[in-house]
Amino acid sequence: MNMRNQWPVLPIVAGLASGLLTGCGSATGDSGSSGSSVVMGMSDDVLATDPASGYDPGSWLLFNNVFQSLLSFPNGGTEPVPEAAKECTFTDTSTTVYKCTLQDGLKFSNGDELTSKDVKFSFDRMLEINDDAGPAIMFPMLDKVETPDRTTVVFHLKYADATFPSKIASGAGSIVDHQQYSSSGLRTDNKAVGSGPYTLDSFSKDKAVFSINGNYKGTAKVKNSGMTLKFFHGDQSALKNALLSNQIDIAYRGLAANDIADIEDNTATGSGINVVEGTSAEVQHLVFNMDDPVAGKLGVRKAIAYLLDRDALVNEVYEDTATPLYSIIPAGITGHNTSFFDTYGARPSKSKAQAALRAEGISGKVKLTLWSTPSRYGPSTDQEFKAIAKQLNASGLFDATVKSVAYDQYEKDIAKGKYGVYVKGWVPDYPDPDNFTAPFFGKGNVLSNNFTNSTITGQLIPKTAAESDRSSTDSDYGRLQDLVADEVPIIPIWQAKQYAVVRDNVYGLEYCLDASTVFRFWEISKG
Helix, strand or coil: CCCCCCCCCCCCCCCCCCCCCCCCCCCCCCCCCCCCCEEECCCCCCCCCCCCCCCCCHHHHHHHHHCCEECCCCCCCCCEECEEEEEECCCCCCCCCCEEEECCCEEEECCCCCHHHEEEEEEEHHHHHCCCCCHHHCCCCCCEEEEEEECCCEEECCCCCCCCHHHCCCCCHHHCEEECCCCCCCCCCCCCCCCCCEEEEEEECCEEEECCCCCCCCCCCCCCCEEEEEECCCCCHHHHHHHHHCCCCECCCCHHHHHHHHHHHHCCCCEEEEEEEECCCCCEEEEEEECCCCCHHHHHHHHHHHHHCCHHHHHCCCCEEEEEECCCCCCCCCCCCCCCHHHCCCCHHHHHHHHHHCEEEEEEEEEEEEEECCCCCCCCHHHHHHHHHHHHCCCEEEEEEEECHHHHHHHHHHHHHCEHHHHECCCCCCHHHHHHHHHCCCCCCCCCCCCCHHHHHHHHHHHHCCCCCCHHHHHHHHHHHHHHHCHHHHHEEEEECEEEEEEEEEECHHCCHHHHHCCHHHHHCCC
């Protein structure tokens, strides 16, 4: 969930330094739980309540709790397991036919029975609507969905895709009630009918209220009596103050590094607030428009790669709440390597940067604008880009400036090719290397940066997608990452950690923050 033209554009969340407190208790779920309702604040908005449209972190948070998918990601796991289905499997060796058998007795929150007809309807509807802000772009391989009987669903793929189970386990696989949704248009009443652990009672600009779905049948064991989400629309100070003044129980996403430091100081004086740290595969990249007259020059891109000091950025801007990233596939994901470290090193090299520019026939200072957007990819993005410009200018080889544009205009300008160098953040839809490569370098590149490489699109992406043994893809993903480091269409900057800041009577957050990016309301309890 993510950088995109049509793929999700998801904000990066700053992580936590290892020295921060790492728990709001280590509850197993029952410890400290009284079944109370929990109030959580976040800086993200929920852009959609209809799964055929939403492709942002706030919307997927809603989908993962209100709707079921055939499969789901277990706590801390990256391999999907049955959820609405009792069994799913590829029925052929070429991984192009995928069959699922539903659990018996599934019902939606309104009491309607959930059958294979609803599953087929949900996927057909998503592809038919094909909303620009929706997840249909994730399923170019899906040819047709068949329903031999009420409990059997068969997916026929146009080509092999071993990651298909992970894709349908994500928010994109949300199952809707065919009696409650139009097959050709999005729902516009801000209501939702699903079969997940929660029902959406109300939804407004500033708040969403969820209660327990008594008809739910699945793997989740709910440890509270309901959840309320309060939206702070990017206002970090208001989010922080709401937590400190006990207006909310949890602050999730959007606190800046200095806010975390302030909260840590308050914690030391007995404020009753703790920080929970989790793993994440969220990343941030510097993106180059390959058709730009300046950024389109390989020597310019290589010079920037030689001058970028990630350690300084992480230390000075993010106060060590993120880690330097030297590859397009982050640490913790199959296939990760350090191609950019191996090629350009960790420390800035003016001499190598100058040599790259001279090889391009450039002798004077390179005039460059770095384009940013203030909050979509993290609360410190503008500050970070000013620091990058300062690094480039300190070499004497660049005359770099920074311009920040509101997100709506930012996306439009990127699509029109107006920017040469710009920032993008990515939160994965599913924890597989395919999700960090195919969207950026495959057909229909979501970065809108005009990069193509026939070896990547014609050989490496199809080959890795078809391999059911994901660990055997390391070599091919290594080659892909090396090609990207050689051609530099993007430069990876940093990888985040996930976090939540909570009152000390709230438990279970450690089960909500992992590489699957699924935030599990049902794991949270309040004592």
